[in-house]
Amino acid sequence: xxxxxxxxxxxxxxxxxxxxxxxxxxxxxxxxxxxxxxxxxxxxxxxxxxxxxxxxxxxxxxxxxxxxxxxxxxxxxxxxxxxxxxxxxxxxxxxxxxxxxxxxxxxxxxxxxxxxxxxxxxxxxxxxxxxxxxxxxxxxxxxxxxxxxxxxxxxxxxxxxxxxxxxxxxxxxxxxxxxxxxxxxxxxxxxxxxxxxxxxxxxxxxxxxxxxxxxxxx
Numbered sequence: 261x262x263x264x265x266x267x268x269x270x271x272x273x274x275x276x277x278x279x280x281x282x283x284x285x286x287x288x289x290x291x292x293x294x295x296x297x298x299x300x301x302x303x304x305x306x307x308x309x310x311x312x313x314x315x316x317x318x319x320x321x322x323x324x325x326x327x328x329x330x331x332x333x334x335x336x337x338x339x340x341x342x343x344x345x346x347x348x349x350x351x352x353x354x355x356x357x358x359x360x361x362x363x364x365x366x367x368x369x370x371x372x373x374x375x376x377x378x379x380x381x382x383x384x385x386x387x388x389x390x391x392x393x394x395x396x397x398x399x400x401x402x403x404x405x406x407x408x409x410x411x412x413x414x415x416x417x418x419x420x421x422x423x424x425x426x427x428x429x430x431x432x433x434x435x436x437x438x439x440x441x442x443x444x445x446x447x448x449x450x451x452x453x454x455x456x457x458x459x460x461x462x463x464x465x466x467x468x469x470x471x472x473x474x475x476x477x478x
Contacts, residue, residue, distance in 0.1 A: 263309050266344050270316045273340065278319070283404040284397030285319050289388060293318065296384035299449045306376045310350055313341070314357040314381040334359045357381050363389075363439055363446075372448075379448035386443045387452055391459030394440055395466060401431030409433065410474065436467060 261269075271294070278287040297315040301308050317340065320333040334355040341351045357378040363386070367372040373379045388394060402409065416437035417430060428438070444460040447453045 266313050266346060267309070267316070269311060270340070274316050274320065284400040284401065288318055289397065290316060292388050292393065293381075293384045296387050297380055300383055300449055301377075301380045303451050304376050304380055304449050306380050307353075310353050310357075310377040311380050313346075314354045314361075315384055316452065317341075317354065318358050318361060318381060320358075323350065324437060330361075339444060341387060353377065363443075381454075383447050383449050383452035386446065387455055387462060390443055391442055391462050392440060394459065395436075395463060398432050398435050398440065402435070407432055410470075412474075413454070433467070434471070436463060459473075 274290055275287045275446065278285070278290060280286065288375055294312065294315040297311045298308075301311040302467060316396065317337040318333070320336045320340070337358055338351055338355050341354065353375065356423065357373070357375075360373065361378065361382040373382055389397065408414075411431045416434040418438065430438070433450040440463060441460065444453075444456040447456050
C-alpha cells in the first residue's frame with residue numbers, strides 16, 4: 261500500500277468514525293485541520309506524509325470525551341497505522357505529535373513542538389479554534405456540555421495546570437479569554453501567524469458586538 265492509499269484509507273476511517281459528532285470535534289473539523297496542514301506544511305519544508313496522518317488522526321479519541329485521558333488517542337492512532345503496515349518511525353512521530361499538541365491552559369508552561377511537522381499540525385488545529393469557525397465550535401461544545409453561553413457574574417479563569425483547564429466548567433464566552441484569544445501568540449509558523457491575525461481580529465469584533473448587545477446598547 262503506497263502513501264496516497266494510506267492517507268485515503270485513513271481519511272475514510274476517520275470520516276466514518278466522526279461523521280455526525282455534535283460537539284465541534286466532528287469529521288469536518290478534522291477535514292479543515294487536514295486542509296490547513298496541506299496549506300502550511302509545504303511552506304515549512306515538512307514531511308507531508310507525517311503531517312497528513314497526524315492531522316487526520318489528531319482527534320481519533322479526544323481527551324475531553326475519554327475522562328481526560330490523553331493516552332487513548334495516540335494508542336488508537338498507533339493501532340490503526342500498524343494495521344496499515346506504516347513504518348515504525350512514522351508511527352512514533354505521528355503519535356508523539358498527537359500526544360503533545362493540545363492546549364493545556366492559559367498559565368501552563370507551553371512545550372515547544374520538537375519537529376516542524378508537529379508545529380504545522382498544532383498550528384493547523386489551533387487555527388480551527390479561531391475566527392468564525394472557532395467561535396461556532398466553541399458554542400457547539402458549550403451546548404453539548406450544558407454550559408451557560410455567558411454569565412457576567414463568572415470571571416474567566418486563567419488555569420495554571422492542565423488539570424484545572426480540563427475540569428473547567430465556565431460559560432462559553434469565558435473560553436474566548438481562557439483560550440481562543442491566546443492562540444494567536446502561540447502559533448509556531450509564519451504562515452499560521454498570518455492567518456491567525458485575521459481570525460483573532462474577527463473574534464475581538466464579535467466579542468465587542470456580543471457584549472454590547474448583552475448590555476442592551478444597540
